[in-house]
Amino acid sequence: MKRDAASKADLSAQIAKAIRDAIVSGELIVDSRLPSEAELADQFEVSRPTVREALKRLAAQNLIRTQRGATGGAFVNRLTYTDAYAQHITTSTLLLSMNAVDFETACEARFALERACAPLAAARRGAGHLSTMRAEINRQEDPALSDEAFCTSDVAFHRALVDAAQNPVLSYQLAGAVEAMQPLMNMITFTARPRRDIVARHSEIARALQAADAEAIDRELARLCDFTISLAQTVMAVRARRSVPSR
Amino acid sequence: MKRDAASKADLSAQIAKAIRDAIVSGELIVDSRLPSEAELADQFEVSRPTVREALKRLAAQNLIRTQRGATGGAFVNRLTYTDAYAQHITTSTLLLSMNAVDFETACEARFALERACAPLAAARRGAGHLSTMRAEINRQEDPALSDEAFCTSDVAFHRALVDAAQNPVLSYQLAGAVEAMQPLMNMITFTARPRRDIVARHSEIARALQAADAEAIDRELARLCDFTISLAQTVMAVRARRSVPSR
DNA sequence: GTTTCTCAATTGTCTGACATTAATTCAGGC
DNA sequence: GCCTGAATTAATGTCAGACAATTGAGAAAC
Incomplete structure (x- = not known):
């Protein structure tokens, strides 16, 4: 020393x-x-x-x-996975917010990472992961659910998918990406996110995971990614029109 | 405040x-x-x-x-990508070393993440990324290259592949995973890593990237992952036998 | 043997001081 | 008027010494 x-x-x-x-x-x-x-x-x-x-x-x-x-x-100190998660999330969140990362880039990265664990998740998913996902889907179907709670449930759902790969290192890496996206996601959620479409995607993902159909999971995640990005673009376009009303 | x-x-x-x-x-x-x-x-x-x-x-x-x-x-301070990389790498490295993460888990996570960027890399790779990868392959073919330098070149090669996806958020997330693996990789590199096989995989990856063949990249990365894991198991087995010689 | 008390070691915090650094200001010379 | 340079000033960086708070360990009492 x-x-x-x-x-x-x-x-x-x-x-x-x-x-x-x-x-x-x-x-x-x-x-x-x-x-x-x-x-x-x-x-x-x-x-x-x-x-x-x-x-x-x-x-x-x-x-x-x-x-x-x-x-x-x-x-x-022994650096625990929990500590590492927390640091990763903090860093990722700050990085996104301080560098004006556009939604499309972040979203693309997030889903690309999540798709990476699809094959492993399909091969190893346990009953616990499936039941967690189904429980979150049930919550999401409740129209009385607040926007914040819907968002939290959304994160929990995707987290369960990631954890299904049963690789703690992978979970650690992905948790940061998924959670750091939440603030950006909120920006569009609180306006007009059609929950029905999202829940439909989630249901398909859960079904595919239960069937251990990696390709279907991948396909659904890709659809969800495209859907989210196009939704964001629509929202942004509406906002832009509103802020410059007469032209 | x-x-x-x-x-x-x-x-x-x-x-x-x-x-x-x-x-x-x-x-x-x-x-x-x-x-x-x-x-x-x-x-x-x-x-x-x-x-x-x-x-x-x-x-x-x-x-x-x-x-x-x-x-x-x-x-x-504006948190730059460079700062975030550095922190991510430090945290990941410590997490791996302090929690006795086994090689297979780390390796699996690393290649799963890298495969996530294959489709994007295939779609967007620029001339610079390809030339970087070819240059690194050339270096790796030199038998006079030290083990350390080979390792560094290995990291640079994979880094170029990740950067080819042209998504800085993705690059940030993956840099930590790839670089944090290096110490663990070194453990087997310095014994008996058959460079020829690795260089062959790298060449195939570079070729597939140039051809924008995402599936081929994915396939080659999977092969490289399997190869690395089996190699590690062999090395570990040899070490175990040596440490308990007569029994 | 068990309980209680005291003590010592260590971190947590405060006070006040001085050193170092760098932008600003202003006087002096051209 | 304009440039030069030294004094001013405000801030961080460092130090010394002190006291408070906490906690384990050993001594003492029962």
Whole structure:
């Protein structure tokens, strides 16, 4: 855990990097305790506040956790799938919102990824996945369901499809893509999303999954993708006309 | 930018969350300047070091950048694709290494994702992508190439295939999966990876991409996936036998 | 043996200070 | 009038020292 005097970055950034490298390289293994803040301050020849800033940087990335008390300190955190999901979703959401990614690009990416898991899902889907999907379809058929709840159910449905592939790494990668899309999806949902068509697609997907018909799943996802994109274009066109009424 | 007194978390975590929420909700837009540390300390009724720890947390996530000097301060950062790539790769790599994800699962996920972009890549590939892939194949044919360089070239090849889909969101999602796999790949590369077979697959993929033959790309990727997994199993079996020699 | 108390180690927070950086301002010379 | 350059100023970066809060461990009492 050495820090090069070279880089011009802030001390706290240098120290954070040094510790991060030690973790990534395996020098510090999961659940091992880092030296106390005072000891780190001595080692790196900086003050304790500087060390603390470095530790907060690592804590922000879920790389360490801290505990107070006599046997407390900073411990190397095991990065769980849950943590990784959360970070991935945050990053993806911000990336989409801050770079004005157009709906078509995001939608295309999202469905392309989802189609990637169709063959695996068809081969491995369990009863739990199918029942989850059917339950969500039932909820979606209720006209009294609010738009927000419909959206959430939509995400849950697709999440179940992804999970049916029974590959946690794949689920992790796709969860970010699907969930990060939700805010963008909402933009069109709250205007005029014809639920009947979507539920019909969902039903077909569930049927195909039960039949382990990978090609049918793929086909339905492609239709749903095209449908969503064309719907978005319609909505955008209407909005554009409204904002420039007389011309 | 208010902080609830509710949560029991550290003050710096609360403040970081409050500011992060303000950014995500759009209350603070890209490139806008946050109040100075002293002002934030007043607003949140904490000391400056506490505010600084909060800001370092956000800086660790590339959400803000800081600048010294008279007109300095903390500014909301635009999350670039490059930043997002880097974070995604770091997270994915740590997730794989800390959770003892087995090679087969990771490999399956990686190729499933890559196959997702085959149709788009076939439809849109430009001359640049094809020439990059051919150049990498040429490098890979050189027997003098070191194992590390071969690996890097391998990643570059697949990266070009992904980029050929011309969807930056898709590229972002896949870059993490492909690059995070590299350390795991290295484990088998450095023993006995038959380069000829891999180069043959790569050549076929490049040919199929040029011919815009999505199905052929998909087929070749599937073969490469199966090949890689079986190779890994062979290597593991050999290692297991070596580590338990006489029994 | 069990419970309770005290203690020590560690993180969390505050105060106040100084160093460093960089834009701005303004005086002086041309 | 215009350029040059030094002082000003406002901000972050860093430090030292202190105290509060928390928590486990060992000592002491029963």
